[in-house]
């Protein structure tokens with residue numbers, strides 16, 4: 001049984017490697033990530049993960065794994081910032097507050113889809129202008145939901161989380177392992 005990683009995110013590839021899973025192929029999905037009018041963060045994130053899994057071409061016996069990570073401040077959805085200016089405005093909005101990070105995972109085999117989503121809470125300390133500017137200069141914000149990554153230099157801005165660290169980075173490993181096994185992927189069978 002072949003596994004297709006329907007994600008171009010290097011974080012997701014590394015997180016899978018952490019549980020010994022190496023995809024047979026990587027096929028990054030191309031979808032429109034614009035939220036619908038009035039769409040709430042969690043349903044939006046779920047919809048994105050499922051649309052990504054469906055957008056990836058795969059044979060009937062290939063398992064596709066896709067995911068989406070969305071930062072939510074109240075009802076507001078913060079995706080990947082378009083430029084440094086947008087990253088700066090996200091960071092100023094998140095500064096000194098708690099926000100949620102939603103990660104949804106979708107596993108597809110043919111027409112069948114298994115989905116799980118995980119909501120974590122992240123507290124970001126009050127950020128000074130020098131902190132924001134140094135972080136923007138690092139370039140680490142690029143391609144990251146909410147304009148930061150906990151596993152990068154912005155880890156120094158996060159004194160507290162509640163939830164799943166691996167979900168915040170981009171792929172909740174406990175839920176992902178469960179989904180892969182549900183779809184028939186032989187995750188631990190070699191050890192049986």
Ligand SMILES: Cc1cn([C@H]2C[C@H](O)[C@@H](COP(=O)(O)OP(=O)(O)OP(=O)(O)O)O2)c(=O)[nH]c1=O
Pocket residue numbers: 006007008009011012028029052066067068069070071080101143144145146148149150151168169170
């Ligand atoms: C909040 C946060 C997000 N991120 C990253 C994970 C995701 O790669 C990215 C959110 O964008 P996504 O749209 O979820 O994923 P992607 O565009 O990187 O990859 P693909 O759609 O091909 O799977 O933000 C971190 O790496 N660390 C963090 O702390």
